[in-house]
Amino acid sequence: MALHATSPPKAPLRRSVAVSVVVPVFNEEGSLRELHRRLRAVLDRVGEPCEVVYVDDGSTDGSRAVLAELGEADPGLILVELAHNAGQHGAVLAGFQVSRGKVVVTLDADLQNPPEEIPKLLAKIAEGYDVVGGVRQGRKDSWPRLAVSRMIRAVSSGGASAMDYGCMLRAYRREIVQRVLRWREHSLFIPALAERFTRRVAEVPVAHEERHFGRSRYGVFRLMRLGFDFLTGFSVLPVQLVTMFGILTALAGLSFGAFLFLRRLFVGPEVEGVFTLFAILFLFLGALFVAIGVVGEYVARIYNEVRRRPLYVIESIRRRSE
Ligand code: UDP
Ligand code: MG
Numbered sequence: 001m002a003l004h005a006t007s008p009p010k011a012p013l014r015r016s017v018a019v020s021v022v023v024p025v026f027n028e029e030g031s032l033r034e035l036h037r038r039l040r041a042v043l044d045r046v047g048e049p050c051e052v053v054y055v056d057d058g059s060t061d062g063s064r065a066v067l068a069e070l071g072e073a074d075p076g077l078i079l080v081e082l083a084h085n086a087g088q089h090g091a092v093l094a095g096f097q098v099s100r101g102k103v104v105v106t107l108d109a110d111l112q113n114p115p116e117e118i119p120k121l122l123a124k125i126a127e128g129y130d131v132v133g134g135v136r137q138g139r140k141d142s143w144p145r146l147a148v149s150r151m152i153r154a155v156s157s158g159g160a161s162a163m164d165y166g167c168m169l170r171a172y173r174r175e176i177v178q179r180v181l182r183w184r185e186h187s188l189f190i191p192a193l194a195e196r197f198t199r200r201v202a203e204v205p206v207a208h209e210e211r212h213f214g215r216s217r218y219g220v221f222r223l224m225r226l227g228f229d230f231l232t233g234f235s236v237l238p239v240q241l242v243t244m245f246g247i248l249t250a251l252a253g254l255s256f257g258a259f260l261f262l263r264r265l266f267v268g269p270e271v272e273g274v275f276t277l278f279a280i281l282f283l284f285l286g287a288l289f290v291a292i293g294v295v296g297e298y299v300a301r302i303y304n305e306v307r308r309r310p311l312y313v314i315e316s317i318r319r320r321s322e
Pocket of ligand 1 (some may be wrong): 024025026027028058085086087088091107109110112215216217218304319
């Protein structure tokens with residue numbers, strides 16, 4: 001067996017690997033065995049050397065032990081253990097770094113994306129596309145999830161297509177993976193980022209299943225953060241909206257002032273007007289707060305960049321020595 005831990009990062013290119021499947025894992029104890037069994041069955045049918053890179057994103061349940069156990073039986077399994085919970089996209093990046101395949105497929109560990117759909121993606125890649133994204137058919141997610149997706153799609157619809165960015169069942173050609181790795185600073189949202197590096201992007205419909213084990217790792221706050229990651233990383237729409245709002249508010253205030261002035265000329269001074277002025281004041285205050293909030297969001301991100309905080313820290317990589 002001889003499972004050994006090597007220190008990161010450079011994975012030696014011992015023999016060429018055609019396909020790497022990168023799976024971020026955060027407390028997915030329940031689904032891992034079934035996932036690996038189905039994944040193996042699919043990869044065995046590919047007919048070329050494949051590897052599976054599980055990135056344990058600081059799980060606190062038995063996920064690590066289960067993965068280590070699966071690794072004993074499967075020489076094509078690489079287990080990357082992160083020192084702390086880096087989040088889904090950080091974990092996928094770590095997996096990218098360790099993967100060696102000419103094509104890299106990402107897949108969720110919770111079996112919401114059926115592994116059986118992978119050959120569809122590979123077939124599209126073989127047609128010459130650089131990035132192939134799955135589009136979930138009949139999504140089985142909670143409504144806040146779907147709402148955020150809709151928002152992201154609305155914001156990004158200026159782009160080439162209405163990609164299903166939330167679907168992590170995707171395939172990337174090696175060059176794209178390298179570019180994503182190199183452009184580390186903005187890579188919090190991998191599917192959107194990858195598309196900046198190529199125009200050969202295709203989509204295929206894929207099935208979507210309900211979560212059978214555990215709950216979605218995305219609560220309201222995580223979703224909000226993801227939404228903001230996307231907004232600040234890939235669009236200037238929030239700032240534009242705030243500016244627009246500011247202009248409209250100022251115009252409204254101006255015309256109201258003019259109205260009061262004319263009224264004073266023709267009707268005479270009004271006494272109760274104090275209250276309307278209060279209303280205007282509060283409107284302005286509101287606008288100011290929104291503006292400060294959004295600017296703060298950007299400043300926080302600049303701060304993060306400046307600090308150069310690593311997105312993830314690899315603790316160990318286990319693969320069977322050959
Ligand atoms: N995940 C992760 N780190 C996290 C949160 C999630 O590696 O901090 C993994 C999780 O184990 C799963 C995938 O990312 O494989 C998607 O997570 P989840 O199913 O909770 O998201 P959803 O399906 O609701 O988008
Ligand atoms: Mg899921």
